[in-house]
Structures are given as structure tokens and as C-alpha cells.
Amino acid sequence: MTLRWSLGVDVGGTKIEVALVDGDGRVVERDRRPTGAAPDPAGVIAFIVGAARAVGAGSGAAAPAVGVAVAGQVDRAGVVRGAPNLGWRDVPLRAELERALGRRVLVVNDVRAAGWAEWRHGAGRGSDDLVALFIGTGVGGCIVSGGHMLEGAGNSAGELGHTTLVAGGRPCHCRNRGCLEAYVGGWAIAERAREASRAEPAAAGGLLGAAGALERITAETVAAAHAAGDPLAGRLVCETAEYLGAGLVSVANALNPERIILGGGVIEGLPELVAASAAVARERALPAALDGLAVLRAALVVDAPVIGAAALAREG
């Protein structure tokens, strides 16, 4: 029996999806369309309004609450300050959707929505102190402490991918050097693999075979070559686990969570990183921070943003 339906919307770089989500975090019905290049906000809003009516009708409820996850920086007023993959700057998404739908709408960053989903319905369920780290091409995070999701003064808390892991180290896509993302993000794993293949051509056969050419080596190539037993890929995975583990030490010591949840495409491709990085953290974090700590794989994967946005809307 699920009485409290709500609508979760995911406005991402590849697709826009509207899902009806039940009170247990299950997607009951959904509609989606490809995002397309530089989508016009008005067109996106029109799609959401239409899909919300059609998908929402299945609930039998007149007007379920609406939560929207956006791949970009969102302020507390629901304005999308910047979303590079959409080409959006300062789009007042919440105000425009509220006008179009005639009801209250919540707009949040998609990583925070995914973290909310893991907290309410996934690997974080039942805990009041958790950190979720999503490792895809980039690395994002969110922090729940004492039952509060941290927002920060400007609603941008949780950028754990851009914490310094190696002062003065590898250049990051942000302005810093040596960020966690610059070692374990998908783009960084690919970069490290290409550098290693260039430096050791004799050892690079597996990676080159899997990718076709050095320039085409990606994090997926590394995962595939590692699965096939390639030693260079194996070393890259080990080093990635070391870097991620050193990052988990920071998370554990600074925030003392009960659970650290690891998700995202890199973790899906290399799930062994969960146990391997947890082992590194267990050797090096403070005993007080390790007491009762579990490092877990994320449970909800691709549906996390719509599930989290829907959960937020239901509670908000």
C-alpha cells in the first residue's frame, strides 16, 4: 500500500524524465525524451508540464508534489545558476514551473537529489549520518549529518570531488590542482591510463586492444581490460583504489559518518573499488571515525535523481 505518490523530474545532459514515484521510492510510471543540444528552457518546461499531467494521472491523486533534479548549480530560490551540459545560465526554473503547473515545485541539484534518494530509499536508509560520493565522469557528493542534508551558505555544499587530495598535483577541470576528481573521476582515470600507455608501450597492449587507439582509452576501457586480466589496467585500478581510499580517510575523519555510499558510472564499471578503497580507509582513518563505519555501494543507480527529487517534494 503506497499512499504518498509524488513526481520526480530529472533534467540531465542526455535525457529529461518525468516519473511517478511511490512512497517507498519505486518508479511506477515514467515518460522521457532526449535532452538535445542546448535545449530551450521553455520547451523543457512544456515537456515537463505535459508529462506531469499524463504520468501524474496514473496516481489518481489530483496534484502530486513535484521535485526536479537538474545537472547544474541551483540556488535556494530554485534558479538554475549554471548548467554547462544544458547551456543554461540563471534560468528561474522553479518559478516558471510553478506558474505553468499551478502548484509548488522543488528544484535541486541532481547529485543532491541522488543523495537524498540513497538516504531515504537506498543504501543510506535508516541512518542519520552518511556521505554519498558519486563517481562518474566528474565526482560529486552529498553530506547528511545528524539528520540534516548539508546545504552550505550558498547551497553548494557537498563538492567532495573538488577537495585537495594531492596538493600541487594533477590539474583539475576546476581551478584547483590535485582534486580527488583529478585522480578518480572517469576523465582522470582515462587520462592516467593514456599517460601510462604512452610511458609503457610494451605493457599497453591490453588497453590499446580494448580501445582501438590510445586516444580512445576511457575509464570503461580500463574496466574492460581489467576484467580481462590485463596487468597495466590492474595497476591503474589499484592506484585508483589507493587515491579513493585516501579520500575516504578525509571523509571519515572530517565528518564521522555511519555510512559512506559509493555510486556513479565508475563504481558501476569497477565495483571492486568499493571494498578496495574501504580497506585503505580502514588502515588509515582515526579509530574513532572507523568505529561503526560501513562503506557501501549505492543501491539506486540511474533512477536515483528522480526518486530523490520525488522524495524531497513529498517531504518538502
Added chain:
Amino acid sequence: MTLRWSLGVDVGGTKIEVALVDGDGRVVERDRRPTGAAPDPAGVIAFIVGAARAVGAGSGAAAPAVGVAVAGQVDRAGVVRGAPNLGWRDVPLRAELERALGRRVLVVNDVRAAGWAEWRHGAGRGSDDLVALFIGTGVGGCIVSGGHMLEGAGNSAGELGHTTLVAGGRPCHCRNRGCLEAYVGGWAIAERAREASRAEPAAAGGLLGAAGALERITAETVAAAHAAGDPLAGRLVCETAEYLGAGLVSVANALNPERIILGGGVIEGLPELVAASAAVARERALPAALDGLAVLRAALVVDAPVIGAAALAREG
């Protein structure tokens, strides 16, 4: 007019102090004694009980609330799990003080008490999102987000000194390598200065002159030689600002505070580290994290633990 007095107690490695603190965070009266080596908990409790009566009498109030700051790990039940400088393990300080005083007592870690003091009465006053970093021999921190002081699942949140700054880097006194503390803590500055003096004897005259001998070089020596214009000390201070700045990038990006407050003996000796590390952070942190961020020097210095413990007791 200050109506809400409370008592703040600081049980530290060098002194035990009982202070009557007014509602504006001012110390009105105090009593103290040296801690001594391996102090017996019963003797410390007896001193606190006597001093609380004498000092508290000045308030005119019958029984002001009591907060105790301890240099060690304290659990939520007020048990001192470990305090290396006192030689204490598993001392039920709260229960014993409550029995002896006949009223409710709060016991907290001294760094968290100092952070609470800065939040309520110091450089963090009026803000709901701040991080305080205390850089003495060791480095401790505390985090306030959305008006909540982060405690963590096991009450040990805030160990920002033991976040990884250089993966695989300098050995820390904890089990990790490359901690922030292993670069900017007082012991680490001293170690780095001794290494530099050993590596470049021709440049080490200023440091050796200030210390008397290489083995006696401390963070204070570096500050003194830097004040006298010594180039090697100047380089060590610059490098320390770089490391600290790289750490502030992490704090800003992960937590998005409105204020970062820097205190402790190293900052008192080298106050220029505040502006220099803030400049590094301003170049490298995410624009969203920098928007509205102020990096400030702590305001309360040595009295912070008693002021914070008293403020906590008043509010708790």
C-alpha cells in the same frame, strides 16, 4: 546587563580552569591550577567542585549551568574515552561531576568547545555556516552547517587536521600519510624546518641562531626568524600558507561555509598565514564556494574553551 551566567571548565594538558562566564561570553571570575602529570580524575573533580562553588558564588545565582571542555575524545554520554595528555581512558567525567555537584553537566571536546565559543561570541557570531580550524601543535576543527554543530555518528566529527592533503605524503602522528596536520601543525612546521636546515646548512643561519641548535628548531623559531627577515624561514612560511590554502579549498568546496575561522598557536605566532592562505583559496576554490566567503582570525584565543563550554551549558 548580563543575566545568564554559566560556568565553563577547561581540563587541559597544562592547566585546569573554572571560569564564571556571562551571557555575552566574558570571563568574570576564574580559578585555576596546573594539571600536573597524570592527574587523578578524583582530584580533578574535587578541584572543579570546590572552584565551582567559590567562583560560582560570585554570580549570585544558586547553581549556574556547568560545561566542561576536555582535551580528548569525549562520547555523547560525557565519558572521556581517551585523553593522552591527561593519561585518561574511559573516565565517566559527566556522571561523576553530576553526582558531586548535584546538577546537570555537559562535557565536550575542547576543540568543539572553542568552535562553539567562536560561533556564539567570536569571529563566527551571527553566522549559521562556519568552519573553525585550530592550528596548534596539532590541528583540530569544528563544523557548523545550517545552524547545527556537526557531531557525527560517534561524536568525533571535525577532525579536519586529519584529512588527506598529499596522498602518500609526510607521515602523520595518526596512521595516515599526508594529513593537513603533517604539513601545517606546529610539530610538522618544526620538522619541515629542521629538514630544510639540514638540507641547506648555508641558508640555515637564521633558524639555527634563533633556536640555538638544529634539534631545538620549533614553529616558534620559524616565526621568530621570519619576523627577523630570514629568507629560509620566509620560504617555510610561504609553503605553509600554500599547504593551508590547499586545505581551505577543500573546506570551502566540501562545506560551503560563510566563514572560515583560523585560530591556535601557529596562527597566533604567524598571523600572516590567515591572509596568505585565504589568497590561495580564493584562486583555486569553486566560484560558488567563494561567493560570500570570509576567512577570519579567531577572536577568543586562550579563553575559547571555557567560554564555549559555558555557552554550551547555558544553551544545552
